[in-house]
Amino acid sequence: MDREDTGAVVIPMPEPRLQMGAQQLDKAAGEEPGVFNGGLAAAPALDELWLDELADGLSEHAWMELDLAARMPAGLLDALHHEVSVLHNAEAMRRAGIGRGEDLMKDRSIRRDQIAWMEGITEPQAMLFRFLDELMAGLNRRLFLGLKRYEAHYATFEAGDFYKRHLDSFRGRASRVVTLVMYLNEGWGLEDGGELRVFSAEDEERVVGLMRPEHGKAALFLSEEIPHEVLPANRTRFSIACWFRQDEVPLPL
Numbered sequence: 001m002d003r004e005d006t007g008a009v010v011i012p013m014p015e016p017r018l019q020m021g022a023q024q025l026d027k028a029a030g031e032e033p034g035v036f037n038g039g040l041a042a043a044p045a046l047d048e049l050w051l052d053e054l055a056d057g058l059s060e061h062a063w064m065e066l067d068l069a070a071r072m073p074a075g076l077l078d079a080l081h082h083e084v085s086v087l088h089n090a091e092a093m094r095r096a097g098i099g100r101g102e103d104l105m106k107d108r109s110i111r112r113d114q115i116a117w118m119e120g121i122t123e124p125q126a127m128l129f130r131f132l133d134e135l136m137a138g139l140n141r142r143l144f145l146g147l148k149r150y151e152a153h154y155a156t157f158e159a160g161d162f163y164k165r166h167l168d169s170f171r172g173r174a175s176r177v178v179t180l181v182m183y184l185n186e187g188w189g190l191e192d193g194g195e196l197r198v199f200s201a202e203d204e205e206r207v208v209g210l211m212r213p214e215h216g217k218a219a220l221f222l223s224e225e226i227p228h229e230v231l232p233a234n235r236t237r238f239s240i241a242c243w244f245r246q247d248e249v250p251l252p253l
């Protein structure tokens with residue numbers, strides 16, 4: 001099993017290349033009125049019954065598939081998709097690593113995606129963060145996980161890219177506790193590959209799920225329990241990975 005991946009950055013700091021991407025974004029937003037300028041719809045409060053389902057899914061199976069399209073403000077997923085594609089085209093994403101700090105390794109035999117940490121500054125990111133705040137509070141009320149904060153990044157897998165089987169967190173370290181991966185790809189067919197393969201918490205050889213990274217779909221799972229992998233994509237695949245954490249500040253190594 002591979003080491004926890006933190007992408008090295010735990011508290012997102014301004015990232016020059018991300019800022020460059022943000023400038024490109026502003027430009028793109030100006031050039032394409034309607035994407036952002038139309039304004040995003042106000043966020044509906046998260047449905048309590050839906051939060052109950054999430055909490056049950058996590059406590060009974062340690063993972064579940066979600067359909068976020070109807071749960072998020074109208075237009076938000078499209079705005080996020082637009083943002084990541086602009087960042088990608090501006091080459092503002094960087095190779096993801098494994099491990100943290102000085103141990104950060106960019107081992108291309110394990111993972112090949114590119115990432116950009118989110119800072120919640122742009123309108124779509126701010127709206128996503130409000131959604132994540134509510135989700136975290138809803139899970140805390142039900143599962144007493146003591147989730148305190150989250151970190152999130154965009155990820156791009158280009159054709160041929162993959163991420164071999166791993167856990168998102170070391171067992172017992174209680175840093176990353178719940179993982180949410182949101183997919184942003186319209187019309188993702190079987191021929192496009194890039195599925196998330198989910199393994200049993202008890203037996204890491206047993207496949208318990210295979211998810212196509214289709215726009216609006218998401219995977220929710222316990223970071224320390226569920227081994228998973230991303231199969232090679234056959235075309236560019238966009239997603240957002242988010243981790244809810246129990247620690248207030250990053251743990252010293």
Ligand SMILES: O=C(O)CCC(=O)C(=O)O
Pocket residue numbers: 005155163168181195196228229230239241
């Ligand atoms: O994109 C996915 O489906 C999963 C990504 C992942 O496992 C990770 O970033 O840790």
Ligand SMILES: [Fe+2]
Pocket residue numbers: 166167168228
């Ligand atoms: Fe992962």
